[in-house]
Amino acid sequence: MxxxxxxxxxxxxxxxxxxxxxxxxxxxxxxxxxxxxxxxxxxxxxxxxxxxxxxxxxxxxxxxxxxxxxxxxxxxxxxxxxxxxxxxxxxxxxxxxxxxxxxxxxxxxxxxxxxxxxxxxxxxxxxxxxxxxxxxxxxxxxxxxxxxxxxxxxxxxxxxxxxxxxxxxxxxxxxxxxxxxxxxxxxxxxxxxxxxxxxxxxxxxxxxxxxxxxxxCQNTRSATRVSGSLPAHYAPTTPLKLYPTEMIFQTARRLSARNLRSVVITWSDIDLPELNGSNIHHVRLPNKPTSYGKHLYATLHQYDHAAFDYILMEAPPELPSWLAITDRLQRASFSHISSTI
CATH class of the missing domain: 3.90.870.10 (DHBP synthase)
Structure with missing residues (x-):
């Protein structure tokens, strides 16, 4: 070459x-x-x-x-x-x-x-x-x-x-x-x-x-250790949680009622509910996995340093083309799975 x-x-x-x-x-x-x-x-x-x-x-x-x-x-x-x-x-x-x-x-x-x-x-x-x-x-x-x-x-x-x-x-x-x-x-x-x-x-x-x-071999024990294979990885300091589409905004509103700020990051063309107050910020990433993947980490970096209490991510679609993104988000949220909102 x-x-x-x-x-x-x-x-x-x-x-x-x-x-x-x-x-x-x-x-x-x-x-x-x-x-x-x-x-x-x-x-x-x-x-x-x-x-x-x-x-x-x-x-x-x-x-x-x-x-x-x-x-x-x-x-x-x-x-x-x-x-x-x-x-x-x-x-x-x-x-x-x-x-x-x-x-x-x-x-x-x-x-x-x-x-x-x-x-x-x-x-x-x-x-x-x-x-x-x-x-x-x-x-x-x-x-x-x-x-x-x-x-x-x-x-x-x-x-x-x-x-x-x-x-x-x-x-x-x-x-x-x-x-x-x-x-x-x-x-x-x-x-x-x-x-x-x-x-x-x-x-x-x-x-x-x-x-x-x-x-x-995703999420299975492999005899070979490789980079990025631990359950918790790729994580922001701000707690990150994954939610199905229908749950993400009601979770954000529940947090807002407790005076907690959250950034809601989605990919789908869902209709936005009425968002009251300044405790909720909505970001829409591209709905194509290649474009979404290109912007994912940059978006997390941006909002990890923006004084939010939670980063709420819309769960990716269960499609092979989204596999790598799902893998990264599951690992990024792993440390916060047991915490309740």
Whole structure:
């Protein structure tokens, strides 16, 4: 794959070269991808990876995803790669797909949480690819999302700055993420292909490319630990709750009567009831899952810092195309399930 540097300004290329130099000397750099912003460090630098875990306050046994610059480099970072993985890589990379593969000797324990597997992907973002190319073909970037562990993922440089500004060496600003949800994570076990985390690529798209049924391991115990798989994740500080369409506004009115402020976030074209007072704010996100996903985290960031007592989300439709969004919202609301309104 050839990188088209003409898409980037000279100023941006200079920033990327600076970021690469920092990473080569053990620095930690936030950088954009098409999914969310990553908190990147040189895979082979133990001190830099340790800083990533410390900055995020991330458990040491929770593995990081390794980002590489092109498909041809996959053999350097993984071994015993199954045919299905090659098919998916050639079809979806660069793109929001992470493959869980047997790690090569170049991948140390501190990246994989001690597992013998590693998650690898090629990001579809010109800045991320330019950074990888600036590092060189013998380097890769280990990067979780550039936020505090378990909190809302960042989809802009401003989100990273608000959470981590003084803690990291540099933030590469690449604009708003075009997908806005994390990558789909796929694992392989003999002839079985499993989706371990739904994301930017649908299960049906993977099945279509492989011409076989794929197992969905969502909300089930998997032998392989992967990013974003804990019950509570992607969560705002403000309590977030999911409600069916018919219940969400009556809940908001009940809270308002107690002088509690709530932001009501919907996707459907429901008729708004009469909303009295200033305790309820309504936001409508797009009713198409791709557009909804692109704006979800940015919306949560905005209203998590707007002095509301609750974020009330209209439950997504029970359709395969909304699977990744449902997954994120269920995990974002998990810590607040037992609380009553």
């Amino acid at each position: 050839t990188l088209d540097k003409n898409k980037l300004s000279q100023e941006k290329l200079d920033q990327i070269i600076t970021a690469a130099r920092l990473m080569k000397t053990g620095g930690v750099v936030a950088f954009p991808t098409e999914t969310v912003y990553g908190l990147g460090a040189d895979v082979t630098n133990a001190n830099a990876i340790r800083k990533v875990y410390e900055i995020k306050q991330r458990p040491a046994n929770h593995p990081l995803i390794v980002h590489i610059g092109e498909i041809a480099l996959l053999k350097s970072w993984a071994q015993a790669i199954p045919e299905s993985a090659w098919i998916l890589a050639n079809h979806f990379w660069p793109g929001p797909l992470t493959l869980i593969l047997k790690r090569s000797q170049h991948i140390p324990d501190y990246v994989t949480g001690g597992q013998d597997t590693v998650g690898i992907r090629v990001p579809a973002h010109s800045v991320a690819l330019a950074l990888l190319h600036a590092l060189g073909p013998d380097k890769a970037i280990a990067a979780p999302s550039a936020n505090l562990y378990g909190k809302i993922s960042p989809t802009s440089a401003a989100h990273v700055r608000a959470a981590l500004d003084k803690k990291i060496d540099m933030i590469l600003d690449g604009g708003a993420c075009t997908i806005g949800l994390e990558s789909t994570i796929v694992g392989f076990n003999r002839d079985t292909v499993s989706v371990l985390r739904p994301g930017g690529i649908s299960v049906s798209a993977i099945e279509s490319v492989l011409n076989k049924t794929v197992v969905l």
